[in-house]
Amino acid sequence: MLNNDVRPIIYYYNPNIFPQEEYLIRKNEITRYADKLGLTIIDGDYDHQSWREYVTGNVRDCYGLDAASQPERGVRCLECFKMRLLHSAMKCKELGLPTFTTTLASSRWKSLPQITEAGEWAAAQVGGVTFDARNWRKGGLQERRNQLLKENNFYNQLYCGCEFSQSS
Secondary structure (H helix, E strand, O other), rough: HHOOOOOOOEOOOOOOOOHHHHHHHHHHHHHHHHHOOOEEEHHHHHHHHHHHHHHHHHHHHHOOOOOOOOOOOHHHHHHHHHHHHHHHHHHHHHOOOOEOOOHHHHOOOOHHHHHHHHHHHHHHHHOOOOOOOOOOOOOOOOHHHHHHHHOOOOOOOOOOOOHHHOOO
């Protein structure tokens, strides 16, 4: 982002990550990197139970499906993105920032159409903010991401984060 004239405020809101030890490893990694770059990081609350209730409830109520049986990139992921990006949009508005985006869009494992849908939905729910649906994989950005992973010796997680993705 910095190489593309974007100086972010990082809002770390990932109640989907399970178990909490995994959450803390990932939070420590982003905090270490933010400190190195002199970036502000805001820690959102870790409330895994509320995340789980939201996602499983929406998948059941909106789609008539069991969240645990959904594959990666299925409706469970869309609902997860909606919840997390809604919180990001609310934080963006609270801080008086006009635009928010997500590092989810840099992952080759995530569905860009789902991320865009969730981000635009979140912006519409909050009002007064816009979602930057930039494809953070194109124009050399995926290569830059991989370079940063190596240069900074980042922890490389083996699953998305939620307990559902551990077995996918």
